[in-house]
Amino acid sequence: MGYLTSYCVRFAYFLEASARYHRAKEFCRMVLEHQHSKLKFYFDIFMVVLVVISVLFLLYEVKHPDGHPFLDAFVQFSLVIFIIEYLLRFWIYSDSHKLFLERYEYAINNNLPFSLRQTLFTIVKKKVEYILSPMAIIDLLAILPSYRPLRFLRIFLLFRIFKLFRYARSMKTFTAIITEKKFELFTLAIFASFVIFTGSSAIYIFETHQNPKINTLFDALYWAIVTMGTVGYGDIVPVTTEGMVVAMILIILGIATIAFLTSIIVSSFQNKLIELKESRLFSEIEKLENYIVICGYGRVGEVVAKMLHEDGYKLVIIDNDDEKIKLAQQRGLIGIVADASKSRILGELGVGQRASQIICATNSDELNVFITLTARSLSKQIIIIARVIKNTHKKKYFLAGANYAFSADETIGLMGALYITQPISYVALDEMVTENTGVVFDMLPIHEHAYFVDKALETLELQEKHLILFGILRKESEPSFQFNPSPSFVLQTHDILIVMGRKHHINVLRKMNEKGSMR
Structure with a gap:
């Protein structure tokens, strides 16, 4: 060496x-x-x-x-x-x-x-x-x-x-339009060059000795381009019959060329308008932190988004249906028309980076499972909540990586059974969680750097904050749901507190946990 x-x-x-x-x-x-x-x-x-x-x-x-x-x-x-x-x-x-x-x-x-x-x-x-x-x-x-x-x-x-x-992303999009239509534009450029060359040669032959303003081939070329562009400066005008015929042909071909060029650009822009709008939406999403992605804005997704939006959560809606996304945007939500099962889309939406949770609420078990698999492949920490259409598929969601899987039909059935067997309890719960009283159930996740990590429940002083602790979800333990835990129960990372109280009291507790100080 x-x-x-x-x-x-x-x-x-x-x-x-x-x-x-x-x-x-x-x-x-x-x-x-x-x-x-x-x-x-x-x-x-x-x-x-x-x-x-x-x-x-x-x-x-x-x-x-x-x-x-x-x-x-x-x-x-x-x-x-x-x-x-x-x-x-x-x-x-x-x-x-x-x-x-x-x-x-x-x-x-x-x-x-x-x-x-x-x-x-x-x-x-x-x-x-x-x-x-x-x-x-x-x-x-x-x-x-x-x-x-x-x-x-x-x-x-x-x-x-x-x-x-x-x-500028918008300018990059314009460049992409030119690149995508390069074959059509190249073909049009060849046609226009042929017409200009033929027209300038013809006018040079017919007008050179008759028109004092056309002395060189460059003069003829200049006239042909101006005429074909339908500009018509009037500085050079054909004086022979043959020259006038050439001018008329050039004008007609020029109009056809410009119309063809316009149709190419307009059709490309129409296809890119959605991408331009999505580019702006993605720019807005890039500024968000700790938000929830809701896949599917059907009956269930709409209700979930409405409740979370009222509670002050930052949401991003994704659905294939343009009409549903327009409805979400009219309600003040960020909506993207896209396929949520694609890894690229979820990655651009911040799944695995800035998004804290993803809710799979489409009307298809296959699509919900696939979204769950894709989201879990992007992040091991993100919380995945999936809607189950058929209860026989519920196990597949957990195998795919879902943290929680719920069935709307099963929940409705349980509520109906509760109303029949215990009508008084049902009415009491219904009254407490309606907007008339302002009392709600809510989740408080304990993140890795949260203030409540390694703290005993008694230090949270929930009673003084007018809150009731319903239970704690801890996936790794058996059982995973700790109902009414003791005051000495120590919180750990990824625990989820289920609390009941008024929204503003719960928000105070959430801010204390996120800010890292008890005030």
Whole structure:
């Protein structure tokens, strides 16, 4: 092994073992690329403002070449920021040391000769891949207008405006539209080019010696483009009969081309409008913490959402039915039209990260079980509550990872039996939990960092807070439900308190638990 190869291997292992290096690179990725990062949100706003102001200043310099000290300083500042951003994106695009070590260790483990030249070529090829990407080219060209000695490079000033496509989701969507319809647009461009070339050639042949305003092929090309675009400046007008016929044909073909182009763009925008709206909704969801995702806004989902919304819970509704989501949005809820069984959708909704619970309330056991499986694969800690359609499927929910599974029909049957066998008790419970009295049953989950962890029940002073403890759910214990536990009962992480009382008293207890202090 040569000296240079040995040095490169040691340096690659040094980078791999450096925690500071990995933290720095991860921080840069979070700021520049992570869609759910607040740092990226603030960075994007800063860059949009910087790009707009720098473009305005550079436009000001066109008429005022002498400039101003403050203007010059700002232009240099923006230049430094753009260069730093370009270099950081170049750095985080790939992990060169990991690629180096993969090839080195593969060669060592398989007793093969290690080629430093081929490895470096692969690393450079990966970086060149970034340099030649469209957004990287725009970033590079956006830097060039700042070099004062090269005045002709000011033409690249427009590329600073194109940088805005990197920081705005709506602009990214527009770019996606162009990309998706590139075949149709390319076909239309070929047709338009053929028509323009034919029209300019014809007008050049017919008008050159008859029309003093058409002396070169460029004049004919200019006229053909203006005519086909139906602009009609009137600076060049055909004077021969043949030229007039060419003009009429170009106008008709121009209208047809513009109509075709408009139909392509409009149809694409119609398909993307829902995505644009969802993009804004996902941006709102990214700002939420500790919220509940309700899958399905049918009879059960609607009732559950109504009660939780009235109790002040943050909710996100997801359903395939556009009409149901519109109804949820009219009631002040965040609603997404999507398939809740898809892992990508649940991941974008924050399941496994910011969402604390998910309720599967669709009208299908198969769909509810699949949503449960998907949610559990994304997070081991999230609380999953599932609606059971047929009681014979209840066991499948727990096998899929549900924390709780309930059957609306079974609950209604139990309530009916209670009314027949114990009508007085039923009436008393019904009166207590209706909105007339304001008394409700509610759950208080004990999270990992909650104040009530490792605290005895007597320290909560529930009676002084006008609350009654009905029981505690502890899944790992037998039995899982502790009815009327003793005052010395010690709370643990993931316990759920079932309390009864007025809403504002329960909310006070919940805030104390979340804030981590008894006040």
